[in-house]
Amino acid sequence: MSxxxxxxxxxxxxxxxxxxxxxxxxxxxxxxxxxxFETIDDFKQWEAVLPEEKRVDVVLLNPALFGTHPSxxxxxxxxxxxxxxVAMLYSYTPQELLLEFDAIIGIHDEPITIIExxxxxxxxxxxxxxCQNMDKQELTKREMEILAYVVKGLTNKEIGEKLCISIHTxxxxxxxxxxxxxxxxxxxxxxxxxxxxxxxxxxxxRE
Amino acid sequence: MSxxxxxxxxxxxxxxxxxxxxxxxxxxxxxxxxxxFETIDDFKQWEAVLPEEKRVDVVLLNPALFGTHPSxxxxxxxxxxxxxxVAMLYSYTPQELLLEFDAIIGIHDEPITIIExxxxxxxxxxxxxxCQNMDKQELTKREMEILAYVVKGLTNKEIGEKLCISIHTxxxxxxxxxxxxxxxxxxxxxxxxxxxxxxxxxxxxRE
DNA sequence: AGAAAAATACCAACAAATGGCGATTGTTTG
DNA sequence: CAAACAATCGCCATTTGTTGGTATTTTTCT
Numbered sequence: 001m002s003x004x005x006x007x008x009x010x011x012x013x014x015x016x017x018x019x020x021x022x023x024x025x026x027x028x029x030x031x032x033x034x035x036x037f038e039t040i041d042d043f044k045q046w047e048a049v050l051p052e053e054k055r056v057d058v059v060l061l062n063p064a065l066f067g068t069h070p071s072x073x074x075x076x077x078x079x080x081x082x083x084x085x086v087a088m089l090y091s092y093t094p095q096e097l098l099l100e101f102d103a104i105i106g107i108h109d110e111p112i113t114i115i116e117x118x119x120x121x122x123x124x125x126x127x128x129x130x131c132q133n134m135d136k137q138e139l140t141k142r143e144m145e146i147l148a149y150v151v152k153g154l155t156n157k158e159i160g161e162k163l164c165i166s167i168h169t170x171x172x173x174x175x176x177x178x179x180x181x182x183x184x185x186x187x188x189x190x191x192x193x194x195x196x197x198x199x200x201x202x203x204x205x206r207e
Numbered sequence: 208m209s210x211x212x213x214x215x216x217x218x219x220x221x222x223x224x225x226x227x228x229x230x231x232x233x234x235x236x237x238x239x240x241x242x243x244f245e246t247i248d249d250f251k252q253w254e255a256v257l258p259e260e261k262r263v264d265v266v267l268l269n270p271a272l273f274g275t276h277p278s279x280x281x282x283x284x285x286x287x288x289x290x291x292x293v294a295m296l297y298s299y300t301p302q303e304l305l306l307e308f309d310a311i312i313g314i315h316d317e318p319i320t321i322i323e324x325x326x327x328x329x330x331x332x333x334x335x336x337x338c339q340n341m342d343k344q345e346l347t348k349r350e351m352e353i354l355a356y357v358v359k360g361l362t363n364k365e366i367g368e369k370l371c372i373s374i375h376t377x378x379x380x381x382x383x384x385x386x387x388x389x390x391x392x393x394x395x396x397x398x399x400x401x402x403x404x405x406x407x408x409x410x411x412x413r414e
Numbered sequence: 415a416g417a418a419a420a421a422t423a424c425c426a427a428c429a430a431a432t433g434g435c436g437a438t439t440g441t442t443t444g
Numbered sequence: 445c446a447a448a449c450a451a452t453c454g455c456c457a458t459t460t461g462t463t464g465g466t467a468t469t470t471t472t473c474t
Contacts, residue, residue, distance in 0.1 A: 173421080175464090374453095
């Protein structure tokens with residue numbers, strides 16, 4: 001959130017008509033368009049020199065711009081997930097891509113709808129940030145390491161061997177994990193680990 | 208798959224231009240349009256009297272038709288997931304809805320692309336059917352019941368008490384589950400249970 | 415430098431799961 | 445009918461995990 005109680009917005013949109021329209025709609029709202037770009041690369045170049053705390057709250061971009069980078073996902077362009085990503089949609093776009101946005105604005109949306117969607121999007125993004133900052137710090141690095149092995153089905157002994165520490169240490173870490181998370185069951189821990197990106201679905205063996 | 212080595216297709220599309228265009232494109236391919244409808248209800252009425260083996264392989268429909276049933280998901284209209292569902296997309300559609308389709312045809316797609324997408328869709332759907340028919344029968348009813356409790360984190364004793372059977376029986380069932388699935392770890396079993404709709408994510412307690 | 419947090423290690427007693435073995439009673443099915 | 449399967453129950457030895465302690469070293473932060 002910007003200091004002035006307004007959310008800062010960057011627009012990445014090749015169509016001047018669209019970007020001017022968005023500027024007009026966002027004028028005199030709690031969203032302030034700080035800059036507009038015609039390509040993603042232009043934006044990245046601009047963003048690269050910004051200190052982290054000056055990043056915009058919302059990036060509003062046309063998903064069709066990914067057409068020139070067909071095989072890449074949104075994540076590879078905006079890996080830190082620091083800003084809220086909103087799609088400005090007025091042509092057919094593969095649904096896999098749309099999924100990764102925090103909100104999608106349609107070409108026929110009313111101004112009031114657009115504002116609401118943008119507000120939702122910043123909420124979603126800030127929750128995501130909270131999750132990253134809070135949940136990830138709930139466990140220490142070592143604990144996450146242990147947890148990953150636990151949900152993969154290794155026994156305490158195996159984990160100890162793998163990490164070259166005694167089984168007692170593994171058990172200690174597990175105790176701390178259970179205490180900190182409040183989760184006792186392996187299934188619950190797996191959901192926790194999946195949810196917090198400590199493991200991915202592919203990591204779980206179907207032996 | 209239909210007997211004549213062609214896939215049968217039903218089209219649900221209010222626009223005559225679109226449906227005629229699709230018919231023309233699918234003419235002389237391995238897809239045979241058996242019938243077209245203007246509303247989902249018309250289709251459901253027609254399908255209801257069909258024997259299961261005469262169901263069409265592909266249902267090609269305009270997702271905008273769900274606009275009149277706003278709060279419902281695709282699953283509530285096509286719960287059996289027997290046919291392959293393909294969206295014919297030419298207006299903005301909420302992305303949640305698009306997810307549930309096996310394929311999405313865009314208004315600008317080339318004929319060859321459309322055929323390929325349809326082929327992919329039937330492949331996806333047949334795999335889904337295989338999963339339903341094979342994986343579901345791998346375990347008995349009782350075993351699935353036990354498995355559900357196992358992945359929810361209940362101990363053997365608790366499961367026995369819940370089902371009013373001895374702990375030994377629970378252990379026996381668990382042994383059979385492990386043997387049949389080849390999965391030893393709770394995490395692996397959870398993934399199996401999730402994948403085979405024996406439990407849902409919501410069932411897993413975050414204690 | 416000093417305090418706090420993290421990682422390490424150990425013990426003992428108890429609870430739970432595993433693996434291997436066998437057995438009885440129904441039900442289904444070729 | 446016989447064979448196959450499902451569901452039930454039992455024992456035993458061994459392994460593994462849980463719980464609640466204590467204690468040392470290393471890192472990190474102030």
